[in-house]
Amino acid sequence: MRTPGRGGRLAELVESYGSPLYVYDLSRVRKAYEDLRTALPDPSRIYYSLKANPHPDLVAELRRCGARAEVTSKGELASALEAGCRARELLYSGPGKTPGELDEAIARGVRSYSAESFGDLERIGEAATARGVWADCVLRINAAGAPGSAGLRMTGSASQFGFDLDALLGAPERLKVHGARVVGLHFFPLTNARDEESLRAELVQSIATAAELRSALGIELRLVDLGGGFAAPYAVPGERPGYAGLRDAVSEALDDHLPGWREGAPVVAFESGRHLVGDSGELVCTVTDVKDSRGTSYAVLDSGINHLGGLSGLGRLLPMSARPLETDSPHAASGEEAQDSQRSQDAVASRATLAGPLCTPADVLGRGVELPGLQAGQLISFPNVGAYGLTASLLGFLGHPAPVEVVTDGGEVITATRLALHRQSAGTPAEAPTAAKELQ
Ligand SMILES: *Cc1c(COP(=O)(O)O)cnc(C)c1O
Numbered sequence: 001m002r003t004p005g006r007g008g009r010l011a012e013l014v015e016s017y018g019s020p021l022y023v024y025d026l027s028r029v030r031k032a033y034e035d036l037r038t039a040l041p042d043p044s045r046i047y048y049s050l051k052a053n054p055h056p057d058l059v060a061e062l063r064r065c066g067a068r069a070e071v072t073s074k075g076e077l078a079s080a081l082e083a084g085c086r087a088r089e090l091l092y093s094g095p096g097k098t099p100g101e102l103d104e105a106i107a108r109g110v111r112s113y114s115a116e117s118f119g120d121l122e123r124i125g126e127a128a129t130a131r132g133v134w135a136d137c138v139l140r141i142n143a144a145g146a147p148g149s150a151g152l153r154m155t156g157s158a159s160q161f162g163f164d165l166d167a168l169l170g171a172p173e174r175l176k177v178h179g180a181r182v183v184g185l186h187f188f189p190l191t192n193a194r195d196e197e198s199l200r201a202e203l204v205q206s207i208a209t210a211a212e213l214r215s216a217l218g219i220e221l222r223l224v225d226l227g228g229g230f231a232a233p234y235a236v237p238g239e240r241p242g243y244a245g246l247r248d249a250v251s252e253a254l255d256d257h258l259p260g261w262r263e264g265a266p267v268v269a270f271e272s273g274r275h276l277v278g279d280s281g282e283l284v285c286t287v288t289d290v291k292d293s294r295g296t297s298y299a300v301l302d303s304g305i306n307h308l309g310g311l312s313g314l315g316r317l318l319p320m321s322a323r324p325l326e327t328d329s330p331h332a333a334s335g336e337e338a339q340d341s342q343r344s345q346d347a348v349a350s351r352a353t354l355a356g357p358l359c360t361p362a363d364v365l366g367r368g369v370e371l372p373g374l375q376a377g378q379l380i381s382f383p384n385v386g387a388y389g390l391t392a393s394l395l396g397f398l399g400h401p402a403p404v405e406v407v408t409d410g411g412e413v414i415t416a417t418r419l420a421l422h423r424q425s426a427g428t429p430a431e432a433p434t435a436a437k438e439l440q
Pocket residue numbers: 049051052093188191192227228229230271272273274275387
């Protein structure tokens with residue numbers, strides 16, 4: 001018996017679990033972690049940013065690999081704990097942390113925070129003090145970065161993220177906060193940097209800034225989180241970039257500016273979301289209709305910006321493309337077979353606009369995507385969507401069910417689950433003030 005290829009295996013999963021379907025493979029998550037580990041200075045810590053994909057199976061796999069979790073909300077905190085991460089090893093970050101969420105994080109044992117402003121630092125201190133403990137804080141820095149770098153710049157100009165250097169240097173006394181101990185610095189200047197040169201320049205710049213701030217502010221550096229910016233392709237074919245020269249260059253800069261890092265003084269950390277899980281995931285969906293409109297071919301899919309690419313509304317996404325699945329199953333014939341044998345009027349001529357099922361013209365996953373002969377009933381797959389896929393989409397819009405998410409390991413199914421949005425009571429009017437407080 002012939003073993004089915006990857007396309008065939010995905011089609012079998014669709015037979016079992018329905019379409020559309022997210023499939024993540026843990027062996028790819030492990031490979032990405034090992035590759036990143038090898039590219040980074042040793043010793044160093046890697047935080048996995050749950051923002052990219054909070055699926056507990058992926059988080060658990062990364063924890064087993066040695067990653068820690070970086071969380072920014074009650075939901076991500078719950079996912080990390082469900083995945084077996086220890087609260088003491090989490091880093092809680094993000095702007096605008098509310099007293100309610102800080103209280104919950106402190107109560108659940110989280111003791112490391114990234115502080116984004118003086119006010120944030122004070123609220124972290126208050127939440128810790130209220131429970132009789134101290135929280136360790138790294139200060140997120142909004143510094144002018146290395147010149148000529150690429151990628152989306154998160155810092156260096158006006159930003160809701162982090163401390164401006166002059167604000168920090170102008171009021172160092174505001175860092176003395178009861179309950180919140182400043183133990184280090186946190187940088188995250190850019191994201192999705194494909195080019196090693198700019199990434200290296202940025203990391204080296206952050207290391208120099210860390211050393212300068214240590215002397216200028218007289219703070220202790222126990223943890224220097226250099227962030228990341230490690231790239232990954234998104235919803236297009238392609239490979240994660242490697243960063244062959246990064247380790248030596250960054251280690252050298254650490255030796256120059258933060259001697260002691262090799263003994264863990266300070267601990268050096270990096271963060272990554274997309275690079276660790278992006279290529280582990282695919283979204284398989286079904287073409288439900290094919291039609292022409294004024295010279296443009298449309299393939300309508302059973303999945304749209306409610307399941308993938310919801311961030312495209314923010315102009316953040318690159319164009320996407322999909323491939324037909326090569327399968328033996330007749331109702332999911334590949335493009336070529338369809339062209340040869342059963343080409344009907346209702347087939348895509350060569351390039352198609354891939355539209356989703358939502359009643360809005362914004363529901364487009366790709367334009368000019370080359371999928372000749374595509375017909376209703378066929379399966380197609382978007383590669384490299386393990387990061388910023390389902391939970392970065394408009395899941396609630398128009399009320400289609402979420403796709404099942406299947407987690408495999410080298411092809412073997414580990415779990416199959418479906419996220420659901422439920423409306424639940426927030427209490428009667430009499431109870432509402434308490435409920436609102438809990439949700440703070
Ligand atoms: C978004 C974010 C990350 C993860 O970004 P990737 O590009 O997915 O690696 C890490 N750290 C911070 C502070 C972030 O905001």
